[in-house]
Amino acid sequence: MQRRTMLAAGLGLAVAGLMSTARAEDVIKIGEINSYSLLPAFTEPYRKGWQLAVEEINAAGGINGKKLVVVSKDDSGKPADAQTAANELVSSENVAMLAGTFLSNIGLAVSDFANQKKVFFLAAEPLTDAITWSKGNRYTFRLRPSNYMQAAMLVEEAAKLPAKRWATIAPNYEYGQSAVAVFKKLLSEKRPDIQWVDEQWPPQGKIDAGPVVQAVAAANPEAILNVTFGADLVKLVREGNTRGVFKDRKVVSFLTGEPEYLDPLKDETPEGWIVTGYPWYSIKTPEHDAFLKAYQTKYNDYPRLGSIVGYQTIKSAAAILAKAGSTDTEKLIAAAEGLAVPSPFGEITFRKIDHQSTLGAYVGKTAIKDGKGIMVDTVYRKGSDYLPSDAEVAKLRPKD
Structure with a gap:
């Protein structure tokens, strides 16, 4: 009797193990990392975006018949925590690839991990040019238009301004440093008469706006480049409005037209x-209409740019996995290089030469309507039109 009971128990465990294995084989996991607790204004809509993408992918049959599962971790805005999370996702969760990150220094940390461990990484949001160029590697791809791409779009407009004396305000970490450097380079090439009269480098998330605005005013620029975002942007705008530093001065600003950063300003915009x-409210294309309807139906809310980034990150990851027909890293890389995928902004391509996607951005001007900040005079700029030549990229990127 005891022997039969033990055999039955053993058989039960074996069957449970087989069922568990079968279930595991029917699932493909993506490991996702982001600064949820540090930057909720962006990451909460971002999470909603990728959750909508997962729902749509699985409703359509998954990835080659397998269910897609996203295992998500919070990096708390710390590079070391992000690398720890990446290691746990790879070693414990057996994810097929890594995706996500927001801050540029964290994106670089996960990219370095991916390079060392030979794991595919689709960077969602980090904008530093180093991700795909000076510190690029064969395992890392990037979705969002880089600092270079956005700077080139903005410089196209900035070069038309009569202003010659410029000041810059940017957070003192990888993203801000990269954005200022490339904007200055590109604008000075178009306008050799430009003078850079002041630079302010407040710590990210800890701006003391009074002294920053005072220093800029003392330099008396004719135009200002702003790279701050989030709560820092709100503080800067309020202090600048109070002191009149923006009055009669042209301002060019990375990211400020994104709803997550524009909305908190309200009538102070x-x-x-x-x-x-x-400008989600003024985009009239079939691709965006379909995304907007699905998002509003699911969440009863309007999308932010984070929503687009989260949605397209997972949609792109799924397309790469489907084309590869495998979770093997080398096959994922081969599938991703040159891959064209649909997006709410139209078709985009992940370039083979540097693993940068051609997702573009909207450029326009800030305005106030019904007590809220909006973008007007907007034009979509294709990412592919604002990248250097292949020969230039080859010089910027190390050989794999």
Whole structure:
């Protein structure tokens, strides 16, 4: 009797193990990392975006018949935590690839991990040019238009301004440093008469806006480049409005037209700034209409740019997995290089030469309507039109 009981128990465990294995074989996991607790204004809509993408993918049959599962972790805005999360996702969760990240220094940390461990990584949001160029590697791809791409779009407008004396305000970490450097380079090439009269480098998330604005005013520039975002942007705008530093000065600003950064300003929104952003309310294309309807139906809310980034990150990852027909890293790389995928902004391609996607951005000006900040005079700029030549990229990127 005891022997039969033990045999039955053993058989039960074996069957359970087989069922578990079968279930595991029917699932493909993506490991996702982001700064949820640090930057909720962006990452909450971002999470909604990728959750909608997962729902749509699985409703359509998954990835080659397998269910897609996203295992998500919070990096708390710390590179070391992000690398720990990446290691746990790869070693414990057996994810097929890594995706996500927001801050540029964290994106670089996960990219370095991916390179060392030979794991595929689709960077969602980090904008530093180093991700795909000076510190690029064969395992890392990037979705969002880089600092170079957005700077080139903004410089196209900035070069038309009569202003010659420029000041810059940017957070003192990888993203801000990269954005300022490339904007200055590209604008100075178009306008050799430009003078850079002041640079302000407040710590990210900890701006003391009074002294920053005072220093800029003392330099008396004719135009200002702003790279701050989130709560820092709100503080800067309020202090600048109070002191009149933006009055009669042109301002060019990365990201400010994104709803997650524009909405908190409400009727304090400065008007006439030249910005990149996401005017979801004025985009009239079939691709965006379909996304907007699905998003609003699921969440009863309007999308932010984070929503687009989260949605397209997982849609792109799924397309790569489907084309590869495998979770083997080398096959994923081969599938991703040159891959064209649909997006709410139209078709995009992941370039073979540097693993940068050609997702573009909207450029326009800030305005106030019904007590809220909006973008007006908007034009979509294709990412492929704002990248250097292959020969230039080859010089910028190390050989794999």
